[in-house]
Amino acid sequence: MSKSQTSTQAASALPLYDFDDDYFTPACEAALKEIFHRFDKDGDGALSDAELAAFATATNGEPFDEATLEEIRDNFDVTEAGALTLRGFIELYTLQTTSEPEETWNDLRKHGYNDQLELVSAKEKPQDKSSADA
Ligand SMILES: [Ca+2]
Numbered sequence: 864m865s866k867s868q869t870s871t872q873a874a875s876a877l878p879l880y881d882f883d884d885d886y887f888t889p890a891c892e893a894a895l896k897e898i899f900h901r902f903d904k905d906g907d908g909a910l911s912d913a914e915l916a917a918f919a920t921a922t923n924g925e926p927f928d929e930a931t932l933e934e935i936r937d938n939f940d941v942t943e944a945g946a947l948t949l950r951g952f953i954e955l956y957t958l959q960t961t962s963e964p965e966e967t968w969n970d971l972r973k974h975g976y977n978d979q980l981e982l983v984s985a986k987e988k989p990q991d992k993s994s995a996d997a
Contacts, residue, residue, distance in 0.1 A: 876978040879967055880960045887953070887960070890980040891971075897982065898974050899952045909946035922970050 879891040887895065902918040903910055910918060915935075916926035927935070935941070938958075940951035947955070960967040975984040 876968065877980055879964055879971075880957075882961075887957070891960075891967075892953075894971055894974075894976055894980050894982070895953060895956050896949065898971075899949050901974070907946075909942045909944075909948045910952065911944070911946045915947055922973050 877890060878888055880886070881888050886892070898918075899910070900906075902914050902921075904914055904917075905911075912932070915932070919925065919927045935947060935951070935955065936945050939954045940948045942948060956967060971980065975982050977983045
């Protein structure tokens with residue numbers, strides 16, 4: 864689903880991917896690894912379904928559907944139990960970043976990074992949730 868907000872920024876943002884090296888820039892690699900470990904709650908080096916759901920919700924506002932999970936397991940490095948490894952996570956972002964860098968920028972901003980790929984706010988913002996019942 865496309866979001867209603869349009870993103871026209873980031874024209875002068877840092878590069879995320881070094882096409883000469885065929886790999887992420889060091890700053891982007893560090894950011895992606897930090898995000899991966901942030902959601903790897905039990906620290907076993909892979910994102911289980913529950914951890915992946917938390918990641919997807921923080922990134923997209925909703926967990927991946929079953930078809931997307933299948934796609935992830937089919938295309939990227941996962942453990943025997945089907946949890947996405949760091950390598951798989953990097954593979955996933957390689958695919959997205961080389962085709963749609965704006966999408967990766969959106970994700971990085973969602974997770975608190977600014978245009979210099981500095982972590983400025985690691986907090987998930989709860990204000991757009993309708994469950995303000997505290
Ligand atoms: Ca884990």
